[in-house]
Amino acid sequence: MHDMNHNLFAALRAAFPANLDSVAVQTDNGLNYSWRDLDRASAMMANLLDGLNIPKGSRVAVQVEKSVEAMMLYLATLRAGYVFLPLNTAYQSAEIEYFIGNAEPAVVVCSSKNFGWVSKIAFKAGTQHVFTLDDDRTGSLLTRSVHCADQHVVHPSKSDDLAAILYTSGTTGRSKGAMLSHGNLLSNAQMLKDYWGWQPGDVLIHALPIFHVHGLFVAIHGALLNGSKMIWMAKFDPQLAIAKMLEATVFMGVPTLYVRMLAEPSLTRQQASHMRLFIAGSAPLLIETFKEWQTRTGHTILERYGMSETVMLTSNPYQADARYANQTERRGGTVGFPLPDVQLRVQDDAGKNLPVGEIGGIQVKGPNVFSGYWRMPEKTKEEFTADGFFKTGDVGKIDERGYVSIVGRSKDLIISGGYNVYPAEIEGYINDMAGVAESALIGVPHPDFGEVGIAVVIAKAGAQLNAEHIIAALKSQLANFKIPKKCFVVPELPRNTMGKVQKNLLREQYKDEFKK
Numbered sequence: 139m140h141d142m143n144h145n146l147f148a149a150l151r152a153a154f155p156a157n158l159d160s161v162a163v164q165t166d167n168g169l170n171y172s173w174r175d176l177d178r179a180s181a182m183m184a185n186l187l188d189g190l191n192i193p194k195g196s197r198v199a200v201q202v203e204k205s206v207e208a209m210m211l212y213l214a215t216l217r218a219g220y221v222f223l224p225l226n227t228a229y230q231s232a233e234i235e236y237f238i239g240n241a242e243p244a245v246v247v248c249s250s251k252n253f254g255w256v257s258k259i260a261f262k263a264g265t266q267h268v269f270t271l272d273d274d275r276t277g278s279l280l281t282r283s284v285h286c287a288d289q290h291v292v293h294p295s296k297s298d299d300l301a302a303i304l305y306t307s308g309t310t311g312r313s314k315g316a317m318l319s320h321g322n323l324l325s326n327a328q329m330l331k332d333y334w335g336w337q338p339g340d341v342l343i344h345a346l347p348i349f350h351v352h353g354l355f356v357a358i359h360g361a362l363l364n365g366s367k368m369i370w371m372a373k374f375d376p377q378l379a380i381a382k383m384l385e386a387t388v389f390m391g392v393p394t395l396y397v398r399m400l401a402e403p404s405l406t407r408q409q410a411s412h413m414r415l416f417i418a419g420s421a422p423l424l425i426e427t428f429k430e431w432q433t434r435t436g437h438t439i440l441e442r443y444g445m446s447e448t449v450m451l452t453s454n455p456y457q458a459d460a461r462y463a464n465q466t467e468r469r470g471g472t473v474g475f476p477l478p479d480v481q482l483r484v485q486d487d488a489g490k491n492l493p494v495g496e497i498g499g500i501q502v503k504g505p506n507v508f509s510g511y512w513r514m515p516e517k518t519k520e521e522f523t524a525d526g527f528f529k530t531g532d533v534g535k536i537d538e539r540g541y542v543s544i545v546g547r548s549k550d551l552i553i554s555g556g557y558n559v560y561p562a563e564i565e566g567y568i569n570d571m572a573g574v575a576e577s578a579l580i581g582v583p584h585p586d587f588g589e590v591g592i593a594v595v596i597a598k599a600g601a602q603l604n605a606e607h608i609i610a611a612l613k614s615q616l617a618n619f620k621i622p623k624k625c626f627v628v629p630e631l632p633r634n635t636m637g638k639v640q641k642n643l644l645r646e647q648y649k650d651e652f653k654k
């Protein structure tokens with residue numbers, strides 16, 4: 139008897155349609171990729187990786203612009219049994235240096251424009267192979283893969299073999315690499331295929347970046363596991379996304395994408411009439427956006443909740459399946475029900491389970507939950523309870539009907555346009571600047587990004603600080619989305635009796651800075 143291969147790629151490949159010449163991905167620059175193209179190109183790249191003679195489980199770190207070839211590289215990494223490590227294209231050298239130093243990838247793939255500085259960091263950290271990949275189908279990864287065979291036997295993976303590492307920052311300290319296995323990703327993808335009623339003929343508009351859970355896993359696995367075509371947008375463009383709704387059935391986005399589409403007059407009921415399902419997540423969807431979308435398009439957005447460590451956890455219902463027939467309402471302001479194989483509970487700080495309606499820390503368990511943080515056993519231990527639940531750091535409640543809502547976060551985190559910004563990291567950079575005594579980064583409401591960071595800084599005695607200079611200095615060091623949208627130099631910060639800065643007071647004080 140053969141052992142089953144739990145490699146995620148094997149499951150995705152098995153779902154390809156019988157006609158491999160049909161279109162799998164249609165791009166916004168007019169290219170069509172067939173299912174055969176995905177299979178052959180990922181085989182060639184997998185053979186290239188195999189030919190490097192690096193041990194299975196080696197990390198392949200990738201910081202490239204969004205392209206179909208970048209997705210093929212992800213598939214190749216899975217199928218050959220290596221570990222994919224995607225990196226936000228906005229990261230600058232200090233950020234990349236940390237990730238590469240921590241993950242010790244055997245292979246780094248970067249844009250050719252960044253080859254100089256990225257390869258220097260990589261070689262210094264002991265990486266042997268640095269390739270380039272650009273979004274115009276060029277780069278050494280492709281020129282090398284062309285010489286490789288286009289057939290490749292999928293590496294036999296166990297369910298708990300690592301498939302990907304996603305870096306996610308902590309409230310304190312450095313970023314942690316969440317280790318996700320083939321089993322974590324596949325079980326979640328299969329669950330969502332069922333729960334969201336993926337069906338023959340579905341077409342997904344893929345408008346998100348592919349270095350995070352939402353665009354890389356939820357969207358790509360969703361489409362591939364259903365053998366569904368993707369309409370691929372290298373960069374989100376609200377007008378184009380709306381135009382493409384006539385050819386598509388499923389859309390996934392962070393709330394900012396919905397806000398931007400609502401600002402377009404072309405968004406109408408008629409235009410959205412071919413669509414089956416709009417899904418939102420990664421950040422709170424405002425009830426106004428939820429309602430306005432209903433009025434404008436006649437569709438009720440399905441909001442779901444997840445994170446890097448767990449992939450998807452909860453979802454509002456999609457009622458295609460009779461098993462979920464008693465749960466049909468998509469309730470705005472909630473993230474729906476725990477997915478069928480996810481256990482979710484709310485606990486207080488003392489570790490007591492809280493009853494319906496009471497607010498506390500959200501904890502989860504399930505086949506989708508990661509095994510731990512890369513090379514950080516102590517951190518991992520801190521984030522799990524004795525009985526094996528992962529502490530999400532999100533604060534919420536469960537209502538009498540079972541709907542989960544998120545009311546806040548115990549982790550000091552700002553989610554801006556679906557990207558996470560960790561105040562401690564930004565404050566660290568500001569505090570290191572000459573003349574700075576202390577700083578506080580707070581999140582305030584923003585009409586486009588939902589929430590953005592504002593820096594409030596105090597100077598050392600006798601020092602003169604200039605807010606614009608602080609912003610400019612941060613820009614030269616950090617990814618652009620982490621840069622505070624405003625900076626205020628003030629004489630003092632509000633403190634409690636313990637001397638701790640009261641960020642809630644600052645948030646209140648600056649809450650109207652971006653009011654429409």
Ligand code: MLC
Binds near residue numbers: 346374
């Ligand atoms: C861009 N900018 C942002 C920003 N994105 N500022 C704050 N927050 C953001 N998210 C700033 C840039 O710094 C730049 O400023 C200016 O906006 C223009 O940059 P851009 O790159 O041209 O922006 P744009 O293309 O408009 O990007 C906006 C966006 C993008 C909403 C399309 O942020 C995006 O794709 N977000 C999705 C993130 C995502 O996929 N999250 C999923 C995480 S997974 P300047 O000053 O330099 O000009 C997860 C788990 C789960 O959370 O549950 O899904």
Ligand code: AMP
Binds near residue numbers: 350419420443530531
């Ligand atoms: P990340 O580290 O990027 O995976 O971000 C995960 C975090 O995003 C979660 O812990 C939540 O705080 C937040 N998040 C994801 N989906 C939602 C949602 N639908 N509503 C509110 N917050 C969300």
